[in-house]
Amino acid sequence: MADWFRRNGEVLTLTLHIQPGAKRSELAGLHGEALKIRLAAPPVEGRANEALLKFIAGLFDVPVRQVELKQGGQSRHKVVAITGSTVDPESLLKT
16 A cells, blocks of 8 residues: 555545645655655745645545645645545556
8 A cells, every 4th residue: 555645534645745836736756655746836925835735626626625734834745634535546646
């Protein structure tokens, strides 16, 4: 089983490594035990976190209100919880 996500009932928890200030937002594969995401948003005044939550909501096909930043508000290393998604996290790496 992958180390970068856990499913507990309805809740999916992801461990992420974020690279803000990229040309575009995209998945960048695995970075150690975390999923690496490049974000187009700058790391200014929470804008990268906001962009991250929207990006994750889009990937997992849920409204943004069902995505919550659990850890790492000021860090590149973040933990995000997603409620009610039926998307398999492993399938994201196959694209």
